[in-house]
Amino acid sequence: MIFVIxxxxxxxxxxxxxxxxxxxxxxxxxxxxxxxxxxxxxxTAKPTEEELASVPTFLFNNLSISDPYSIYxxxxxxxxxxxxxxxxxxxxxxxxxxxxxxxxxxxxxxxSPNIGIVIEDNFEESNASxxxxxxxxxxVAAAKIHPNNRxxxxxxxxxxxxxxxxETNHERHLKxxxxxxxxMIVLDALNEVLExxxxxxxxxxxxxxxxxxxxxICQKYPQNAQGLQAIxxxxxxANPSMTDDELIALISLRTRQYAKxxxxxxxxxxxxxxxxxxxxxxxxxxxxxxEDSL
RNA sequence: GGCCCGAUAGCUCAGCUGGUAGAGCAACGGACUGAAAAUCCGUGUGUCGCCGGUUCAAUCCCGGCUUGGGCCA
Numbered sequence: 001m002i003f004v005i006x007x008x009x010x011x012x013x014x015x016x017x018x019x020x021x022x023x024x025x026x027x028x029x030x031x032x033x034x035x036x037x038x039x040x041x042x043x044t045a046k047p048t049e050e051e052l053a054s055v056p057t058f059l060f061n062n063l064s065i066s067d068p069y070s071i072y073x074x075x076x077x078x079x080x081x082x083x084x085x086x087x088x089x090x091x092x093x094x095x096x097x098x099x100x101x102x103x104x105x106x107x108x109x110x111x112s113p114n115i116g117i118v119i120e121d122n123f124e125e126s127n128a129s130x131x132x133x134x135x136x137x138x139x140v141a142a143a144k145i146h147p148n149n150r151x152x153x154x155x156x157x158x159x160x161x162x163x164x165x166x167e168t169n170h171e172r173h174l175k176x177x178x179x180x181x182x183x184m185i186v187l188d189a190l191n192e193v194l195e196x197x198x199x200x201x202x203x204x205x206x207x208x209x210x211x212x213x214x215x216x217i218c219q220k221y222p223q224n225a226q227g228l229q230a231i232x233x234x235x236x237x238a239n240p241s242m243t244d245d246e247l248i249a250l251i252s253l254r255t256r257q258y259a260k261x262x263x264x265x266x267x268x269x270x271x272x273x274x275x276x277x278x279x280x281x282x283x284x285x286x287x288x289x290x291e292d293s294l
Numbered sequence: 295g296g297c298c299c300g301a302u303a304g305c306u307c308a309g310c311u312g313g314u315a316g317a318g319c320a321a322c323g324g325a326c327u328g329a330a331a332a333u334c335c336g337u338g339u340g341u342c343g344c345c346g347g348u349u350c351a352a353u354c355c356c357g358g359c360u361u362g363g364g365c366c367a
Contacts, residue, residue, distance in 0.1 A: 009331075034331055044331085071328050100330050109327050144326085149334040152326080159328070231331045253320080258331055264324065 001293050002082065002180055003286055004273075005095040006031075006102060006266050007187030008259040010197045012279045014047050016187065017095035018055060019283055024091050024290045027056040029081055031096025031105070034230045036063040039217050042210045043232035045201060065217070065227030071104050072113050078105040082180060091290060094182075099265040106178045112159075121154055133157065183289045184273040185282050186266045193277075198255045202232070202248050211236060211244075231255055 003020065007013050021028050030036070035046045038061040052060055058081055063069050078094070082105075085092050094102060103109065131147035134157050141156040189197070214236045217228065223237060231254045235247060242250070266273065276282035 032331085033329090071330085075328095098330060100326075100328085100332095104327070107327085111328060146325085146334055149326090151329070151333050155328060226329060226332090229329075229332065234331090255331080257320095260322095261330085261332095265326075265330085268324085269326085 001089075001091045001290065002086075002106075002182035003091060003093045003289070004031075004102060004106070004182050004184035005093060005187065005282075005286075006099060006184060006270065006273065007097065008189070008194065008262045008266075009097050009255060010045070010194060010201055010259070011187040011189050011277075013095050013097065013187050014045075014051075016279050016282055017093050018047070018051055020286050021055040021091075021093055023287060026091035026093045027058065027081075027085055029078060029092060029094045030057070030059040031078075031094050031098055031102045033096075033098040033101055034227065035060050035096065036069065037061070037065045037227045038063065039065050039221070040213075040227055040230060040233070042205050042208045042213045043230060045205075065221055065225045070111075071101060072111040074101055075104045075109065075111060086180075097262055099262065099269055103269060106180055106182060108176075108179055121150070127153070130154065130157065134160070137161070183286070184270055185286060186270065186273045186275045187279065187282055188263065188275055188277050190277060194259060195252075195256060198259070199248070199252045202252045202255065205232060205251075206244050206248060231258060 003026070005013050005017050005020075017028050020026060032044075032046075034040055034044045036059060037044075040046070046060065047057075059074075059077060062077075082092060094105065096102065104111070127147050127150050130150065130153045131142060131145070134145070134153055135142040137160045138156060141160070142153075145152045145156060147153065188194075210232060214228075214233055217225075217233075218237070221228070228234060228237060232251050235251050235254065239247065239250070274285065276285065
């Protein structure tokens, strides 16, 4: 039995997941792309060490920000865990705000290893020219990617060139439904409520020493490390002279915008999810689903 | 009290001495099978401070007023 708890940031996904896991004896798998990194703590609003130890949890703090890790690796890791716990009949709770990672775990996303995390970009070629090249190699992928979306064009080129596989012949074999049956809820909140929670949470992060955490990380790792692209970290790095209040305002804004993107993704990519703005109602719903499955 | 500069979108500001306005950010909507807390796309929402004047026509020119800032008393 797989339960998926998705939703926008600061909606209370983690605490719901832990409550549910304790109630039904489940295990928790992280689906939050920045909760992997053990160096990122304050700014990621990750569950505390105590919480993480209170039930079996996986894929939290499993990486250093200098480790190479991709959605391919994630897919492998999650599917391995699913295989183990499905067999032992223990409920699996997949929780996190990274919708693409949830999809890659549960749907027929065929990925190849060793594409690498970062695509080299020497900026010598224009967006239009890169896109033109992609059109020749993989017209299906090119049609789906806007020429200005340079990052995705480069990625698609790398996939086509290195894997001798194109979207065109790739998609023919895809299964459209999920590979595993699962029950999914999306946790959301009214904008006013969410705004208030985000602001409070961001303020708390500064009180807890987010600036210091960022400084410490910069002593040991390059500033372009992927983990430092996280909201909160990148704003502090980019604006060293801003006051705490200015940074809190900026980070809260970026977090609200992120929540909006999450909402759009979950709404359109998970049509069979049930939405809740109340954590307790979501909890009761999931408990009921669990009991029905027994 | 006198002089000078400003007042245009939610914010910061553009706007050739005349033909009822546009950038960035924000906001709103969207895409997304390989950086996803990433990346990208679409949408202008406006008594151009107020009142009068000149003109076929005023955000623009003229007068007055209100208001913010600066300088001089």
